[in-house]
Amino acid sequence: QVTLKESGPVLVKPTETLTLTCTVSGFSLSNATVGVSWIRQPPGKALEWLAHIFSNDEKSYTISLKSRLTISKDTSKSQVVLTMTNMDPVDTATYYCARIQGGRDYFDYWGQGTLVTVSS
Amino acid sequence: DIQMTQSPSSLSASVGDRVTITCRASQSISRYLNWYQQKPGKAPKLLIYAASSLQSGVPSRFSGSGSGTDFTLTISSLQPEDFATYYCQQSYSTPLTFGQGTRLEIK
Numbered sequence: 015q016v017t018l019k020e021s022g023p024v025l026v027k028p029t030e031t032l033t034l035t036c037t038v039s040g041f042s043l044s045n046a047t048v049g050v051s052w053i054r055q056p057p058g059k060a061l062e063w064l065a066h067i068f069s070n071d072e073k074s075y076t077i078s079l080k081s082r083l084t085i086s087k088d089t090s091k092s093q094v095v096l097t098m099t100n101m102d103p104v105d106t107a108t109y110y111c112a113r114i115q116g117g118r119d120y121f122d123y124w125g126q127g128t129l130v131t132v133s134s
Numbered sequence: 135d136i137q138m139t140q141s142p143s144s145l146s147a148s149v150g151d152r153v154t155i156t157c158r159a160s161q162s163i164s165r166y167l168n169w170y171q172q173k174p175g176k177a178p179k180l181l182i183y184a185a186s187s188l189q190s191g192v193p194s195r196f197s198g199s200g201s202g203t204d205f206t207l208t209i210s211s212l213q214p215e216d217f218a219t220y221y222c223q224q225s226y227s228t229p230l231t232f233g234q235g236t237r238l239e240i241k
Contacts, residue, residue, distance in 0.1 A: 051230075061170075061178065061221055063230040076229040077135065110177055118184055119225030120168040124177035 016040035018050070018111050018125035025131050026101050032130060036094040036111030043089040044069050050094040051114045051121060052085065054107040062107075066114050067094060103132045136160050136224050140233035146241040151212045155236045157205045157222035166226035167205045169198055172235075173218045181220075182207065212238075 022034035036050055043050070049068035055061050065075045065085040075083050084097045094111060108129045112121035137160035147153050157167065165185035170178035180189045182198035185205060195210040209216055217240050222233040 060234045061223075061232040063223075063232070066230075074228045112177075115183075118166065118168075119230060120180060120183040120223070121170070121178070122180050122183075122189065124179070127177050 016113060016123045018113060018123060020109060020111050020125045020128040022109075022128055022130065024129060025133065027134050028102055028132060030101050032096075032098045032101050032105070034096045034098075034109055034111075034128065034130075036096075036125060038092045038094070038111075038113070041113065043087050043092060043094070046070070047116050049114045049116060050087070051112050052094075052096045053110045053112055053121070054105075055110070055127075056104075056107040059107075065096060068116060101132045106130065106132045135229055136163060136227060136231055138222055138224055138231050138233040140220075140222055140236050142236060143234065144237040144239065146239045147212055148241045149212050149214055153209045153212055153238065155207045155220055155238075157200075157207070157233050159203045159205075159224055159226075162202045163224045163226035165201045166224055167198070167200065168223045168225060169196075169207045170221045170223065171216075171218045172221065178221060214240075
């Protein structure tokens with residue numbers, strides 16, 4: 015059974031750095047055919063893909079946030095970590111991690127999401 | 135970036151209706167188009183990938199079609215559990231992008 019679960023702070027202050035962890039089970043981060051993505055959704059708004067990482071450590075970032083994002087993985091812990099620097103209130107959103115199928119790049123399993131609020 | 139535009143943005147329909155949602159890409163994306171369903175407070179759920187392939191476990195009343203720039207998601211006979219927001223997503227190139235969503239409401 016494939017599961018993903020996000021963890022991290024629920025509240026961050028402006029200018030702080032957000033660190034989110036996605037812990038996966040039911041598949042391995044060394045699996046060559048899949049990867050893990052981060053996607054966010056501001057309240058009442060659409061989905062926005064942020065980044066993904068595959069087993070060979072191939073990474074990709076959304077252009078508009080590339081300077082603020084870092085994605086990494088710890089295969090032994092089955093964890094993928096996303097850091098976002100210089101947080102702003104507009105970054106308030108539910109952050110999801112999702113498994114991405116390599117090649118076709120669709121998201122077949124999602125975590126429950128974690129709401130992160132940016133406020134002083 | 136490839137822009138994805140869905141229409142309509144919202145739609146009212148009744149149980150048993152046939153419903154079609156369209157998604158248009160700003161450039162050709164071949165068949166690299168996926169559809170998701172999202173219910174309030176829940177994570178999105180994959181319905182269709184590669185334009186027309188039904189994800190395992192998804193009811194056969196859902197179908198997808200299209201290629202190039204124009205795509206459709208069809209629900210052949212709406213069920214009460216289908217009232218939700220639907221998103222298309224292109225996977226032709228990064229950055230991966232989603233449509234703005236279509237909210238399907240009960241008439």
